[in-house]
Amino acid sequence: MLNPRGAVHGLKEYHPPLGNREGLRLDFNENTVGCSPRVLKKLREITADQLARYPDRDPAEKIAAKHLGIEHEEILLTNGTDEAIHLICETYLEPGDEAIVVVPTFSMYEIYAGATGAKVVAIPAGENFSFPTETVLARINQRTRLIAIANPNNPTGTLVSQLELIRIAQAASQAALLVDEAYFEFCGESLVPQWRDVPNIFVSRTFSKAYGLAGLRIGVLMGNATQMQWVRRVSSPYNLNEAALQCLPEALADQDYVRTYVEETIRGREKLEKELQSSGVRYWPSRANFVLLHLGEKNADFIRLMRELGILVRDRSADPGCKDCVRITVGTAAQNEQLFVGLHVVFEQLGIREKAIK
Numbered sequence: 001m002l003n004p005r006g007a008v009h010g011l012k013e014y015h016p017p018l019g020n021r022e023g024l025r026l027d028f029n030e031n032t033v034g035c036s037p038r039v040l041k042k043l044r045e046i047t048a049d050q051l052a053r054y055p056d057r058d059p060a061e062k063i064a065a066k067h068l069g070i071e072h073e074e075i076l077l078t079n080g081t082d083e084a085i086h087l088i089c090e091t092y093l094e095p096g097d098e099a100i101v102v103v104p105t106f107s108m109y110e111i112y113a114g115a116t117g118a119k120v121v122a123i124p125a126g127e128n129f130s131f132p133t134e135t136v137l138a139r140i141n142q143r144t145r146l147i148a149i150a151n152p153n154n155p156t157g158t159l160v161s162q163l164e165l166i167r168i169a170q171a172a173s174q175a176a177l178l179v180d181e182a183y184f185e186f187c188g189e190s191l192v193p194q195w196r197d198v199p200n201i202f203v204s205r206t207f208s209k210a211y212g213l214a215g216l217r218i219g220v221l222m223g224n225a226t227q228m229q230w231v232r233r234v235s236s237p238y239n240l241n242e243a244a245l246q247c248l249p250e251a252l253a254d255q256d257y258v259r260t261y262v263e264e265t266i267r268g269r270e271k272l273e274k275e276l277q278s279s280g281v282r283y284w285p286s287r288a289n290f291v292l293l294h295l296g297e298k299n300a301d302f303i304r305l306m307r308e309l310g311i312l313v314r315d316r317s318a319d320p321g322c323k324d325c326v327r328i329t330v331g332t333a334a335q336n337e338q339l340f341v342g343l344h345v346v347f348e349q350l351g352i353r354e355k356a357i358k
């Protein structure tokens with residue numbers, strides 16, 4: 001009988017709860033208006049001849065590097081952030097190594113690290129999901145080969161300071177520090193290009209969020225040029241499809257479109273937090289395009305009633321420390337008005353009254 005490696009036996013299965021997603025989709029942190037019209041125009045222009053050839057990543061990679069203000073040797077375009085995480089794990093982890101993650105966080109860190117046979121060391125976040133820097137530093141040892149940190153973090157929206165991240169990287173010089181900046185555009189703080197001073201730092205980003213390209217699966221991994229040479233050895237030369245490579249330059253060129261969406265999202269995030277505060281609902285201030293809130297025993301009913309109103313939100317109860325929590329993606333001004341109407345209706349049904357939070 002054919003059996004997988006022992007490490008695979010122990011992996012958790014990840015099944016995104018897609019199902020029927022008809023309605024206002026505020027459950028997956030996606031861009032709620034879609035990509036730039038320039039991207040759609042480029043998609044329509046792609047020819048049969050272009051699709052018949054293997055894709056060349058290099059031209060789009062050079063454009064992305066220039067946009068990000070780094071060298072071509074410091075960048076690798078990836079099939080979403082997921083592949084960036086996978087490549088780092090495959091490059092640096094072996095059975096017996098240790099990978100540190102602070103939970104709750106993006107589940108793919110544990111899945112890809114665990115698949116290599118490495119031991120995943122999950123450290124609980126501090127009070128109010130604060131980042132436990134001292135605990136992480138104390139847990140680093142010679143077996144530590146990867147530390148993965150989402151910044152801002154998903155699902156909490158919390159942010160770790162650049163000084164703390166650099167301190168951790170310097171304390172674990174034998175390990176890769178992967179800083180996942182999937183929500184960078186909504187907070188504006190980045191470690192790019194700190195690897196020039198601390199060469200074990202890697203930064204990943206995605207074009208699925210602010211750029212609205214989730215369906216094209218395109219991301220970027222950045223780091224020290226020498227280290228990136230090793231990562232490239234693990235990567236497939238044809239990891240991205242032609243449509244993604246054709247569309248990325250158009251998406252990057254339309255910064256006005258991205259800037260407008262991000263500014264509207266940040267205003268909406270602030271308004272959502274005020275709405276929750278006025279209703280006395282516990283939430284955690286966010287630096288991303290979503291807000292995590294706690295509804296206790298009313299959480300399941302809240303999700304169900306919102307769905308009945310055609311508004312989809314994400315149950316995060318299965319995440320460590322997130323029992324009875326729900327995450328809501330911020331939409332456009334018009335979408336948020338629909339959300340706020342729904343919140344008032346459902347809060348009334350659940351007996352959550354507007355009050356001044358103490």
